[in-house]
Amino acid sequence: MKLLSVAVVVALIIGSAAQENKRPAPPGLPCHHAKYQCWTEWFDSDNPRNGDREILRRLRRRYRGKICPRPIDIEARTLSGLTPEQAGDVIAKSDTKTGFICRKRDQPDRECEDYKVRFSCPPPYCADPVCWTQWYDRDNPSGTGDWETLSALRRRYGDEICKEPLYIEAVTTDELTPAANTRQNFHIYNPTTGFVCRNKDQKVGNCMDYKVRFGCPCNH
Template identity: 55%
Template sequence: WTQWFDRDDPSGTGDWETIVDLRRENPGKICRDPVDIEAVTLSGLDASQTGENIYLNDLENGFVCRNQDQPDWECSDYKVRLSCAPDSCENGANFNKKYYSTRYNRDDPSGSGDWEHLSALISENPGGDLCAEPVYIEAATFDGEIPAIRTGESFYSYSPTKGFVCRNSDQNTGTCRNYKVRFGCFCRIRM
């Protein structure tokens, strides 16, 4: 978890603890892709227990309590913190540390199969969290997150340096399931 941030108070239109403002006012203190957000009053009461109408509370926008949404026209004063994945390489992490990328699903099996090539994923996601030389690959079904190796399907490619390919022609059923993949990298070779 990050430290607690309290950049605003409810004296104006409400308590605005937005991700954009928090990053601007606290450079380098918030990871690029937080996985959780927690909002509590300054006294420590969880936002869900205050009975207040919360306008926003998500990882894309942050936390906002608007005074106009409250029966008494006043929000409590909140502080927020964000959780970063333990496999993040940011904030001066050890360069030998491993991390997993985001899960990607660039294709579906509607054509000749499900083609999740590493090179295509890198070119389609510039600035993403993929590395040039992954050391691990993990594939799972898009729905249900069943590990690929437990589906009983045959794979044309299941390689950390090339990516994942399931060809429909290799399956007894004539079609592959839809898969998503993620790659394991060392921080030092991250793009």
Template identity: 55%
Template structure:
């Protein structure tokens, strides 16, 4: 009995050692090609389509769609209240439900910073409020107007603005912000045919048209130039410019 059991164990071990076990994966050999048979060329992955360099007027993040200006209140009472709620209610269809920016300016053309007054509210959700009680020496607020920036489809595409540029200081003959010079110094950042130009002072963001200075050049096809010799004060303020381009969605 013991002899038979030993033979069975040996036979089992012999069979197990000769069973096929899965080995490492081996790539099948390439088929044999007869001499003279044309060989296919190497596989070339199709190249990805060329990506056009980002242009300031191709990016939706640069689009600014502004409403008209609104002036619903005068500062003769407690102040100038240009609240979003009242403006939206009094001008149906003219202001988007959720504007993402607001701009305020005095009726004389001064920015909020240039006016130098204490402002109670100045945000897209609340609107703009200047209270007389907050002003020093019993001074009343200026009369302001406001506009709101909405998502582009609200007003048909809007204007695509470049970044601000300030290439010159007025220490020489004046402040020269020529379009040709700005293009040379900022390749690819200004569209070929600007539609608009905006010029403000570098310190208070006061619009150039509100400074009372005279300008030698002020248009979107040439740029901006303020000459010291043209000013009664003998000098120009320091300006920065940006250009409005057609938006490409």
């Protein structure tokens, strides 16, 4: 497997295996202070022989009526379930206007994984709503790095965060750049542990200052 690196999509929202495996939803989060959001099914229209291109306009033609006119977000996974940063691929494009592009020439080994994508849309394009917490910024990178761990955030914010988050998002505190687009390396980035950026893992400089939020099942 390629080295863990982050030059990738956005928004990495992790933990969808819980939905894909159709296990019972964990304890949820009231939606009174959360953003209502849900996801389409996964789409896979290309193979990585010449790179992997999951272009939105092509997906719309192939999967008519299944993608909303203005998606809110996009997520990409390999067919085996890895995020692009876990797979170590350098992603050329991942947005809600173009779609997802992995080019072979951008990869150290000249190979892209085979990816599938899905989009965040309002109902009725998807069935599983996600309620997002507020943004949390507990630490700054002046020491060993930026440590926004779930355990530490729970100690500070109590039951604002559900017991079993399904997703996590991280952005910089200054320009709100998705962590996946900063090209920094992350020690931990998952919804069950939280987010850790260590200064010693960066090729140049120190970690940026990040804030995180968690995606939880909704309680209405």
